[in-house]
Amino acid sequence: xxxxxxxxxxxxxxxxxxxxxxxxxxxxxxxxxxxxxxxxxxxxxxxxxxxxxxxxxxxxxxxxxxxxxxxxxxxxxxxxxxxxxxxxxxxxxxxxxxxxxxxxxxxxxxxxxxxxxxxxxxxxxxxxxxxxxxxxxxxxxxxxxxxxxxxxxxxxxxxxxxxxxxxxxxxxxxxxxxxxxxxxxxxxxxxxxxxxxxxxxxxxxxxxxxxxxxxxxxxxxxxxxxxxxxxxxxxxxxxxxxxxxxxxxxxxxxxxxxxxxxxxxxxxxxxxxxxxxxxxxxxxxxx
Amino acid sequence: xxxxxxxxxxxxxxxxxxxxxxxxxxxxxxxxxxxxxxxxxxxxxxxxxxxxxxxxxxxxxxxxxxxxxxxxxxxxxxxxxxxxxxxxxxxxxxxxxxxxxxxxxxxxxxxxxxxxxxxxxxxxxxxxxxxxxxxxxxxxxxxxxxxxxxxxxxxxxxxxxxxxxxxxxxxxxxxxxxxxxxxxxxxxxxxxxxxxxxxxxxxxxxxxxxxxxxxxxxxxxxxxxxxxxxxxxxxxxxxxxxxxxxxxxxxxxxxxxxxxxxxxxxxxxxxxxxxxxxxxxxxxxxxxxxxxxxxxxxxxxxxxxxxxxxxxxxxxxxxxxxxxxxxxxxxxxxxxxxxxxxxxxxxxxxxxxxxxxxxxxxxxxxxxxxxxxxxxxxxxxxxxxxxxxxxxxxxxxxxxxxxxxxxxxxxxxxxxxxxxxxxxxxxxxxxxxxxxxxxxxxxxx
Numbered sequence: 001x002x003x004x005x006x007x008x009x010x011x012x013x014x015x016x017x018x019x020x021x022x023x024x025x026x027x028x029x030x031x032x033x034x035x036x037x038x039x040x041x042x043x044x045x046x047x048x049x050x051x052x053x054x055x056x057x058x059x060x061x062x063x064x065x066x067x068x069x070x071x072x073x074x075x076x077x078x079x080x081x082x083x084x085x086x087x088x089x090x091x092x093x094x095x096x097x098x099x100x101x102x103x104x105x106x107x108x109x110x111x112x113x114x115x116x117x118x119x120x121x122x123x124x125x126x127x128x129x130x131x132x133x134x135x136x137x138x139x140x141x142x143x144x145x146x147x148x149x150x151x152x153x154x155x156x157x158x159x160x161x162x163x164x165x166x167x168x169x170x171x172x173x174x175x176x177x178x179x180x181x182x183x184x185x186x187x188x189x190x191x192x193x194x195x196x197x198x199x200x201x202x203x204x205x206x207x208x209x210x211x212x213x214x215x216x217x218x219x220x221x222x223x224x225x226x227x228x229x230x231x232x233x234x235x236x237x238x239x240x241x242x243x244x245x246x247x248x249x250x251x252x253x254x255x256x257x258x259x260x261x262x263x264x265x266x267x268x269x270x271x272x273x274x275x276x277x278x279x280x281x282x283x284x285x286x287x
Numbered sequence: 288x289x290x291x292x293x294x295x296x297x298x299x300x301x302x303x304x305x306x307x308x309x310x311x312x313x314x315x316x317x318x319x320x321x322x323x324x325x326x327x328x329x330x331x332x333x334x335x336x337x338x339x340x341x342x343x344x345x346x347x348x349x350x351x352x353x354x355x356x357x358x359x360x361x362x363x364x365x366x367x368x369x370x371x372x373x374x375x376x377x378x379x380x381x382x383x384x385x386x387x388x389x390x391x392x393x394x395x396x397x398x399x400x401x402x403x404x405x406x407x408x409x410x411x412x413x414x415x416x417x418x419x420x421x422x423x424x425x426x427x428x429x430x431x432x433x434x435x436x437x438x439x440x441x442x443x444x445x446x447x448x449x450x451x452x453x454x455x456x457x458x459x460x461x462x463x464x465x466x467x468x469x470x471x472x473x474x475x476x477x478x479x480x481x482x483x484x485x486x487x488x489x490x491x492x493x494x495x496x497x498x499x500x501x502x503x504x505x506x507x508x509x510x511x512x513x514x515x516x517x518x519x520x521x522x523x524x525x526x527x528x529x530x531x532x533x534x535x536x537x538x539x540x541x542x543x544x545x546x547x548x549x550x551x552x553x554x555x556x557x558x559x560x561x562x563x564x565x566x567x568x569x570x571x572x573x574x575x576x577x578x579x580x581x582x583x584x585x586x587x588x589x590x591x592x593x594x595x596x597x598x599x600x601x602x603x604x605x606x607x608x609x610x611x612x613x614x615x616x617x618x619x620x621x622x623x624x625x626x627x628x629x630x631x632x633x634x635x636x637x638x639x640x641x642x643x644x645x646x647x648x649x650x651x652x653x654x655x656x657x658x659x660x661x662x663x664x665x666x667x668x669x670x671x672x673x674x675x676x677x678x679x680x681x682x683x684x685x686x687x688x689x690x691x692x693x694x695x696x697x698x699x700x701x702x703x704x705x706x707x708x709x710x711x712x713x714x715x716x717x718x719x720x721x722x723x724x725x726x727x728x729x730x731x732x
Contacts, residue, residue, distance in 0.1 A: 003573065004695050007588050009633040052588050052631060054680070106680030108588040129589055131679040136708065140682060141586075143713045148633050150720060179570060179634070204721060211717050214710065
């Protein structure tokens, strides 16, 4: 019996910082007879074979030449997961080809790594299941992921404080009740990335921002929809010649809105016929 | 030739020593030369030799660590009891010896396929034993290719010591316990008639609990005057395993006495032990072969094929295709609905099985509506597809028993619900956790 690979929870930032791929040798067979899986080790020591992520799809492109290959950006509060669905993921490909953006989705998939010759590294998700969700599930995912990420940060702090490396570190962590998989991941990550206190702090700030992104919505009982805010802003900005789209984004951003939210709101207003685009890049409110 | 091989032989001996296997160099030489005679490439030959000696070396096992399906291990134990049986083995009358083997921290059943003139009380070391699943627990087997050696009596604790029935909390009951004693409260209690070898017998089934866990029990003796809510002292109940979950059996050797809770204080009450358990991380569920009454909470990350509307054989309940049961041939199938889902909380993953009633609640459609979907779409897969769309990614909490199957740990749900949204509290806890860290940093600086 081979245990199913757990779907790891991590924010896009930690995932996109991952560069360390471990593939087992072909004849290396694990203890219970199953083949050891491929996995990517994150700088915090998460061993990622499969992951579960949620976010807003902001872009979908078909970048395939001979066959369809759909690329989607799934944005969480810390960054974006890149999802590729090609001919071997027909269901996910169909899903993405018909999805209206922006939309909240959940993705379960395998972590992929692409290393072109020049030394750069790109990670992405090859989806197994992708589905539309509501913002409630997205918020819970952020909370789950924040908790699990902080657990990893805490475990890594223990590792750094011990001053140990390799097998000694692994044993030290296991003695401190760190799960074996994570203890192994941390030993590997420390060796490869030399993750330090600075990175931990950096990631902790990212987690804090992610958590705060929920607070701002749920604390405020009577939230004004983003469209209404944008519409109000557009009316303020319009001096008769219409509004410059780029300028609108800059001003809205300065008022604490994320770019994807602004774009989404404008799209909704256009769809509802509340504003129109007389010239590319210029918006006008329908009065 | 000989000299050329020397460094390789030395390398092999070292490699084997590193994994604590000591093999004589001349033995390795014989093996290596044989393979090279067959023109096996040198690297391949070395690999073969390491593999061969690795599998020939026998790990020494304690009884508590033996799981079903192990081959070629060494185990030492004291024979607690042994009986001779004649069995029909492929048309041949064969005498086998079976009984109980125990060491310091566990006991298991054994079967000897040869006559080693074993006596109750003997301490034996068995080499090249194997284990298999027998009555849901692992059993040590040895025969033809095994070696049995009698050891001096003082290697293991005495017979009395090993057969003493331990007093245990329910959580600590494991599959290497033969009998245990405990104090517990009855949560469920019902009579059932079963047919044992043509005879109608009334047994009692139910659930026991203490402050640590709940366990199912079966009583083959009448429990007059006892009912739900009574606390009982159990002496020498035998432990059976069912799908990795221990259950207590009360038989003629078991003594059950009611405990007067008005004079004797218990660390649990009916209310405290009858609560729904708190959700536990799925990683913890995966560490156990089977668990009784647990709650898991996570995301449905996949709806598995086999979910949706299915047809069952009316005789045996097996899932059938095209009105053909593999045991009962052509039958009039019975429609049923179920959901097989993978529940994952980021620490582990279990498969969850939801019956028709729970599927209807979680999926949000009745079976009639689901059959309608199939009619309209003219596809058996339509409900499966719709379930995936409705459920994938959603949060789900389930309560039930888990067992180990060839596809991993499975939880058969007795109830399922959408967990309460508690992110408000958790967000505050997280902010506090990070806030504290930050002030901590300033203090350190």
